[in-house]
Amino acid sequence: MTPHSGSQYLGADVAVASNDPEHLQFLEAAGRGEFVLQQCAECERLRYPIGNACPFCMALGWQWAAVSGRGTVYSYEVVTHPIHPSFRGLVPYVIVLVELDEQRGVPGEHDALRVLGLLVDAEGNPEPEERAGINVRVQVDFADLGDGLALPRFRLADEPSEFPVWRYGYDGAG
Amino acid sequence: MLEFPGQRLRDRYAIAGIGATEFSRDSGRTTRALGVEAVRAAMLDAGLGPGDVDGMLSYHGNDSTASPVIAGDLGIRLNFYMDCSGGGSSIEALIGLAMGAIEAGMCRTVATFRAMNGYTGNRIGGTGRQAPVFTGLSLDQGIHGMHSAAQSFAPSFMRHMYEYGTTSKQVAHVKVAHSKHASNNPRALYPKRVTVEDVLSSRWITKPLHLLDCCLETDNGVAIIVTSAEHARDLRQRPAYIMGVAGRVNKEQPGGYHWTRGPISRVAGGHAAPIVFGQAGIGPEDVDVTGSYDAFTFTTMLQLEAYGFCKEGEGGDYVSSGIIELGGARPNNTSGGHLCEGYTHGIGHVVENVRQLRHQADDYCPGWAQGQHTYDYSEGGCRQVQDVEVTMNLGWASPSTGSALIMHN
Numbered sequence: 001m002t003p004h005s006g007s008q009y010l011g012a013d014v015a016v017a018s019n020d021p022e023h024l025q026f027l028e029a030a031g032r033g034e035f036v037l038q039q040c041a042e043c044e045r046l047r048y049p050i051g052n053a054c055p056f057c058m059a060l061g062w063q064w065a066a067v068s069g070r071g072t073v074y075s076y077e078v079v080t081h082p083i084h085p086s087f088r089g090l091v092p093y094v095i096v097l098v099e100l101d102e103q104r105g106v107p108g109e110h111d112a113l114r115v116l117g118l119l120v121d122a123e124g125n126p127e128p129e130e131r132a133g134i135n136v137r138v139q140v141d142f143a144d145l146g147d148g149l150a151l152p153r154f155r156l157a158d159e160p161s162e163f164p165v166w167r168y169g170y171d172g173a174g
Numbered sequence: 175m176l177e178f179p180g181q182r183l184r185d186r187y188a189i190a191g192i193g194a195t196e197f198s199r200d201s202g203r204t205t206r207a208l209g210v211e212a213v214r215a216a217m218l219d220a221g222l223g224p225g226d227v228d229g230m231l232s233y234h235g236n237d238s239t240a241s242p243v244i245a246g247d248l249g250i251r252l253n254f255y256m257d258c259s260g261g262g263s264s265i266e267a268l269i270g271l272a273m274g275a276i277e278a279g280m281c282r283t284v285a286t287f288r289a290m291n292g293y294t295g296n297r298i299g300g301t302g303r304q305a306p307v308f309t310g311l312s313l314d315q316g317i318h319g320m321h322s323a324a325q326s327f328a329p330s331f332m333r334h335m336y337e338y339g340t341t342s343k344q345v346a347h348v349k350v351a352h353s354k355h356a357s358n359n360p361r362a363l364y365p366k367r368v369t370v371e372d373v374l375s376s377r378w379i380t381k382p383l384h385l386l387d388c389c390l391e392t393d394n395g396v397a398i399i400v401t402s403a404e405h406a407r408d409l410r411q412r413p414a415y416i417m418g419v420a421g422r423v424n425k426e427q428p429g430g431y432h433w434t435r436g437p438i439s440r441v442a443g444g445h446a447a448p449i450v451f452g453q454a455g456i457g458p459e460d461v462d463v464t465g466s467y468d469a470f471t472f473t474t475m476l477q478l479e480a481y482g483f484c485k486e487g488e489g490g491d492y493v494s495s496g497i498i499e500l501g502g503a504r505p506n507n508t509s510g511g512h513l514c515e516g517y518t519h520g521i522g523h524v525v526e527n528v529r530q531l532r533h534q535a536d537d538y539c540p541g542w543a544q545g546q547h548t549y550d551y552s553e554g555g556c557r558q559v560q561d562v563e564v565t566m567n568l569g570w571a572s573p574s575t576g577s578a579l580i581m582h583n
Contacts, residue, residue, distance in 0.1 A: 003309065009317060012306035016313065023313045049314040049429035075329035075336070075438060078381035083300040083321040092381075095319050097329050097433055110437045116318040129381065134336045151317060166336045168382050174335045174342055 006147035010086035014145050022050045029064065030150035035140045037113065039065035046103050048113050056107055067113075069140025070157060071098040074114060078129045078168075093126035094119040096154055098138055117153040118143075131156060133167035181455050187273045188406035188413035189581065190283075191220025191399030192525045197363045197516035199293040201393035206239035208395030209289030210247045216285060216397040217248075221410030224249040227399070229275055229284030232257045233264035233519070237296035238289050254281035260422070261298070262467055263569035264288075265398075265521040266577035267421035272400040283405065287397035288521045297391050298323060298517070314429060323469060323572075324388055328380050330432070330573045331472040334439035335382065337487065340475075342382055344490035346373035348471040348506075349386050349513050351499040356510025358500070358537045358557035363390055363516040367553060373471070387471040392516035396525055414528045414565075414581045418453030420446040421569060421577020432574035442576035443480030443568055450566075450578040458482045461580070462562045463530050464504060465523035467570035468511040474498075477568040477576065478506070500551040500559065508535065508557050520569045524579060527565035531583035533558060 003015035004024055016024045022038070029036040037046045040054035041061030053060055075097045082088045096119045099112035106112070119127045120141055137157040142150040168174040193215025195201075195208050209232070217227060227250050230241035234257060241255040254275050258264060265286065272284035292298060300322050308317045320326055334340050350370055356362035368386060376385040406413035423446040426435040451457055458481055466474040471493075479489035483504070492498070498506040509515040509526040516522065529535045533545035535558040541547070547558040562583070569577035 009308060012308055014313075014317070015307050015309040017309060020310070023310075027313075047428060049431060049434070051429050055426070055428040075333040075433075077325065077328035077332060078378070079319060079325055080378040080380060081324075082319075083325070084316065084319070085306050087319045087321075090319070092378075093319055095325070095329075097438075108436065111435055114434055116315060116320060116433070118319055134332070153318075168332060168335065174332075174340075174382055 007145040007149045009143065009145050009151060010090070012086045014149065025064065026050060027145065027149040027151065030142050030152050031148045033142060034066050035069040035152050036064040036066050038062045045106065046113055048115055067100055067102050069152070071100040071115070071138055072162065073097070073132065073134055073136045073138060074099045074112070075134060076132050078132070090126055092129065094129055094132040096132065096138060098154055119154050121155060127156065133165040135161045135163045135165045137161055178449055178452055181453055183273060183277070184417050184453055184455065185415045186403055187276065187400060187416045188403045189398050189416070189528050190401050190406040190409045190411060190413055191216040191222065192528050193217070193219055193397045194522070194525060195395040197361055197392050197394045199363070199393060201291055201294060204239065205237065205289040205291060205295070205395070206243055206247070208393070209239050209244045209287050212289060212395035212397040213244055213285045213287050214248055216399050219411060220399045222283065222399065227283050227285050228252060229254040229272065229281035231255065231268045231272055231284055231286040233260045233268060233288055235259065235261055235296060237291070244287065254284070261571055262469060262520045263422050263571040263575055263577040264519065265524055266419055266567055266569045266579040269400055269416065269579060270419040270421065273416065273419070276402060283399060283401040285397055285399055287395060288519050289395035290519065291393045292517050293391040293393050315431060324383050325380050327470065327473065327573060328383055330438045330476065332382055334472070334476065337439055338490065340490035342374060342384070343370055344494040345387065345471040345475050346370040347494040348468060348474045348498070349373050352468060352507050352511045352513045354551070355500055355505070355508045355557055356514030357553045358551065358555055359510050359515055360536065360538065362510045362514055363392060364510070364514045383470060389469050389512035389517045390514070392518065394516055394518055396518050396521040398521065398524060398528070412532050412583060414531045414583060417456070417580040417582055418450040419579050420449035422571065422575050423449070423577065425574035427574045432572045438573060439476070441476045441480045441573045443477045443578065446576050446578045447481045450580055454580040456564065456580070461504065461564050461566045463508060463527060463559050463565040464506045464568060465527050465565065466506050466568040467520055467523065468507055468513045469570060471513065473570050474506060476573065477570060481568055481578070500557055505559055508559060524567050527567060527581060530559055530562050530565055531581060
């Protein structure tokens with residue numbers, strides 16, 4: 001159970017347990033600049049977050065599959081009151097819930113591969129809320145954790161949104 | 175596919191006793207002391223002695239004291255007990271488990287309690303004192319800066335606003351209504367009436383949630399007694415008969431995270447509704463009083479919508495229409511709820527509905543204990559709903575976990 005050591009995020013240790021190879025491999029792939037998800041060996045559907053069986057067909061077998069890391073913001077929030085000490089220096093920060101381009105509308109109309117992440121700029125600092133919003137296009141960004149690991153987050157993609165962008169507190173929204 | 179058993183157990187079980195400690199943010203006592211006082215109060219309320227209770231259930235988040243200790247302090251010998259891990263929406267499910275244990279012949283009368291130092295001990299929203307390390311499941315959510323319930327649930331409310339045009343102003347009416355109710359509750363921790371403007375001008379916690387959209391972490395113990403309807407009729411109080419119960423019901427949620435599947439603006443109550451209404455044989459239109467879990471203003475709204483008290487997407491209109499206020503067509507959380515009376519992890523909402531069904535809401539009416547009320551809902555007045563017959567509790571743990579309970583008098 002000795003955890004993987006030597007990696008840190010925002011000043012806190014990232015300690016992946018030795019019996020948790022799934023999370024370790026996920027963060028190692030990100031360390032190589034790859035955004036990977038689990039793909040079912042039987043029905044071939046991708047899934048997120050990390051799990052120990054396929055939520056669509058219950059199969060146990062799976063392999064890693066790289067995805068583009070591009071997607072659309074499905075929902076978001078602007079955290080102003082931090083809880084975890086590591087995030088105190090970051091507020092206000094935007095957390096985005098992103099629907100990846102792969103496998104949208106699967107298995108149901110309202111389903112997609114949804115991934116959480118901090119929305120950051122090119123320097124890795126939190127984007128201001130004025131630049132966030134539902135339907136904003138984003139792409140994966142990797143935060144270096146040291147010792148070969150990285151954490152997928154998101155930054156704005158330089159491409160037009162498919163649907164009008166909706167921002168809380170702007171144009172009468174919310 | 176197996177079918178639900180329908181109305182087989184309707185009216186066969188009842189809540190016969192209720193009890194609570196003071197609600198405070200400085201209990202100065204252990205959860206053991208809080209649990210003992212609450213269970214004892216519920217037993218005395220029902221007219222039961224230590225030899226009359228032989229079952230015990232509790233729920234906790236590693237912040238409580240176990241049933242054998244509470245029972246031992248009170249001289250109770252248990253034939254059945256279980257201390258379950260779980261927060262909001264546990265109480266409705268545990269009432270169903272109590273019925274099941276009695277039905278199975280394992281015991282006869284069950285005391286169910288929640289005891290927590292929710293403010294001075296283990297704060298649900300986190301204390302910021304946890305070790306700064308990311309490991310295990312926190313690698314999926316916590317590492318992205320999402321830690322408290324407010325931070326976890328906020329995207330559901332945001333999406334509801336996007337899909338349906340719901341506004342912060344509309345849901346602020348939940349706090350306004352509950353503060354009105356709390357102003358007529360001598361036990362309420364936050365009895366001051368507030369306005370929509372007060373809510374909207376309070377500081378941000380996580381946008382779209384303001385401080386006054388969030389409930390009050392509280393130190394308290396609350397307990398209820400479940401027994402057969404037949405036995406309850408021989409006890410001290412008018413029974414609150416259980417018509418239906420459902421929980422803890424989930425949405426599909428790979429990884430256990432509510433944001434993974436389906437429309438995140440819709441909540442687990444949509445799955446609990448056919449179970450609980452099917453057992454009770456009634457619909458939302460027959461319910462006089464609701465107790466929709468108010469961890470936040472918008473959680474009340476999302477659940478009322480999920481159970482069909484209004485159409486999908488119309489929750490904002492419903493909660494801002496006056497319907498949910500005392501004097502309205504279907505008041506919600508007449509105690510002031512978690513937003514104003516104090517946070518109990520849901521059990522306080524069930525206790526309040528039992529009070530309503532007994533016509534014994536402990537308000538400022540001099541004759542409340544005898545069921546004499548003025549029905550004048552001005553500040554410092556009455557909080558009893560006139561002619562209430564059917565109440566419903568809508569329990570919440572997260573957008574993807576909920577429970578429900580329907581009772582009548």
